[in-house]
Amino acid sequence: MPTVTPNAPARLSTMPSSAALTAVRAHWPEYLMEAAALGTFMISACVFGVLLEHPSSPIHAALEGAAMLRRVLTGVAMGLTAIGIIYSPWGKRSGAHMNPAITLSFLTLGKIAPWDAVFYIVFQFLGGVAGVAVASLLIGPALQHSAISYVVTTPGPYGTRVAFLAEFAISMLLMGTILWVSNSPRLSRFTPLFAGTLVALFISFEAPLSGMSMNPARTLGSAFCADEWTALWIYFTAPPAAMLLAAVLYRFRRGAHRVFCAKLHHCNNQRCIFNCRYGDLHAQ
Numbered sequence: 001m002p003t004v005t006p007n008a009p010a011r012l013s014t015m016p017s018s019a020a021l022t023a024v025r026a027h028w029p030e031y032l033m034e035a036a037a038l039g040t041f042m043i044s045a046c047v048f049g050v051l052l053e054h055p056s057s058p059i060h061a062a063l064e065g066a067a068m069l070r071r072v073l074t075g076v077a078m079g080l081t082a083i084g085i086i087y088s089p090w091g092k093r094s095g096a097h098m099n100p101a102i103t104l105s106f107l108t109l110g111k112i113a114p115w116d117a118v119f120y121i122v123f124q125f126l127g128g129v130a131g132v133a134v135a136s137l138l139i140g141p142a143l144q145h146s147a148i149s150y151v152v153t154t155p156g157p158y159g160t161r162v163a164f165l166a167e168f169a170i171s172m173l174l175m176g177t178i179l180w181v182s183n184s185p186r187l188s189r190f191t192p193l194f195a196g197t198l199v200a201l202f203i204s205f206e207a208p209l210s211g212m213s214m215n216p217a218r219t220l221g222s223a224f225c226a227d228e229w230t231a232l233w234i235y236f237t238a239p240p241a242a243m244l245l246a247a248v249l250y251r252f253r254r255g256a257h258r259v260f261c262a263k264l265h266h267c268n269n270q271r272c273i274f275n276c277r278y279g280d281l282h283a284q
Contacts, residue, residue, distance in 0.1 A: 019115055020115050020118075020119075022115075023113065023115035023116055023119060024119065026273070027116055027119070027273050029093070030093060030094040030095075030116075030120075030273055031094075031119045031120060031122075031123040032123065033090040033091075033093060033094035034094050034096075034097060034098065034120050034123045034124050034127060035123040035124065035126050035127030035130065036090060036127060037085050037088075037090060037091055037094065037096055037098045037127065038098040038099075038124050038127035038128050038131060038215075038217055038218065038221070039127040039128070039130045039131030039134065040081070040085055040131065041078075041081055041082065041085060041098060041131065041218070042127075042128055042131030042132050042135065042151075042218065042221050042222070043131050043132075043134055043135045043138070044077065044078065044081040045078060045081075045135075045151045045218075046131075046132060046135035046136075046139060046143055046148075046150065046151055047135065047138075047139065048073075048074055048077045048078065049074070049143075049148050049151040050139055050142050050143060050145075050148055052070045052073055052074055053070065053147045053148055054142050054145055054147055054148055055145070055147060056142070068204075071203060071204050071205075071207055071208075072204045074203055074204075074207075075199070075200035075201065075202070075203035075204035075207075076200050078199055078200065078203055079196040079197060079198075079199045079200030079201075079203070080196065080200075082098075082192070082195060082196040082199045083192045083193060083195070083196035085098070086191075086192035086195065086196070086264050086265050087192050087265060089270065091192075091264070091265060092263070092265050092266075092268040092270045093270035093271060095261075095262050095263035095264055095265075095272075095274065096192075096263075096264045096265065097120060097124070097262070097264070098124060098127075098215070098217075098218075099124065099214065099215040099216075099217065099218070099239070100120075100121040100124055100125070100215070100216050100217055100240065101171060101175070101214070101215065101216065101239040101240040101242075101243040101244075102175065102178070102243060103117050103120045103121055103124070103262075104117065104121070104240055104243070104244060105175055105243040105244055105246065105247040106247075106259075106262035106274070108244060108247050108248075109247050109250075109251065109256055109259045109262075110256055110259075110275060111259055111261060111262035111274050111275050111276075112262050112274050112275065113273075113275070116273060116274075121217075124217040125216075125217045125220055125221075127217070127221075128215075128217040128218050128219075128220055128221025128222075129220065129221045129224050129225065130221075131221055132150055132151075132221045132222055132224070132225040133225055136150070136225060144226075149222075149226050149228060150222045150225045150226035150228070151222050152211070152219075152222040152223055152226050152228045152230075153210065153211030153212065153213040153218070153219045153222065153223075153235060154211050154228070154230045154231060155209075155210055155211070155230070155231050155234065156207075156208045156209045156210060156211070157208075158209060160231050160234060162209055162210075163209055163210035163211075163231065163234050164210075164234045164237075164238050165238075166206055166209040166210045167210045167213060167214065167234055167235065167238035167239055167242070168238040168239075168241065168242040169242070170198075170202045170206050170212070170214055171214045171238060171239040171240075171242035171243050171246075172242035172243065172245060172246045173198065174195065174198050174199075174202075174214055174243070175242070175243035175246035175247065176246040176249070176250065177194050177195070177198060178191060178194070178195060178264065179246065179247065179250045179259065180250075181194045182260075182261070182263075182264060182266075183254075183258055183259055183260055183281065185281055185282055188266065188267070188281060189265075189267045191264050191265060192264060192265050195264060202214070210234065213235045213239065214239045215235070215239060216235055216236045216239060216240065219232065219235035219236075220232075220235075260276070260277045260278050260280060260281040261274050261275075261276045261277065261278045261281075262274040262275075262276075263276075263278075266278045
């Protein structure tokens with residue numbers, strides 16, 4: 001019968017912390033890149049929010065009676081921001097998830113190690129808060145105006161039920177599209193364009209229903225700085241549930257083996273920290 005030494009439990013109890021430390025030592029640049037990516041996205045959201053929605057903005061004054069056009073312009077700006085981040089050197093290296101719901105979905109598909117997923121999510125939240133805080137320092141009181149309110153995401157006039165359903169629908173569509181396109185030999189290089197186009201369309205047409213978040217870290221970044229916590233549960237439940245469902249449906253229809261990597265852009269020579277089989281995608 002094997003003998004258990006007295007210090008065996010101590011060794012076992014330190015294993016998780018040892019694994020976490022190993023992950024941090026190996027992949028801390030990617031964690032910081034995830035924080036910087038979402039932080040950059042939030043700075044852009046704040047800047048364009050003020051330019052297009054603040055009453056004193058010349059652009060807002062010129063388009064005062066054209067709320068729809070202002071949303072379209074915001075959508076285009078943020079879609080291009082997302083595309084630029086994904087195509088950037090940091091985005092190419094970290095995978096540019098920028099969203100805990102996306103990271104969780106790839107975790108369930110076996111594409112990211114558990115500790116990497118934990119730190120990705122932690123740094124995404126930190127990046128969201130830091131981005132809005134930096135934007136506040138750069139922009140000043142204009143970001144606090146009630147028309148902007150740190151670009152918070154809150155339910156529209158149809159209430160929380162519609163907001164939840166809208167967030168669920170757009171989140172599921174985004175994750176389903178990412179999985180479909182990024183795992184296609186013909187389309188994978190265009191994943192950033194598909195993702196950015198959906199962001200632009202959702203801001204243009206869905207934002208009046210829920211504020212268009214799809215991202216718990218994005219919502220928390222604005223909520224924390226604005227001290228505005230209205231219906232926060234929607235943005236912490238609908239996007240993860242919808243994206244996880246999209247991952248389940250993809251696995252059911254095509255199989256987990258048909259998910260080749262967790263990067264949104266992989267046509268590059270940047271290192272990959274994921275459970276990557278991207279080479280197999282183009283070897284078919």
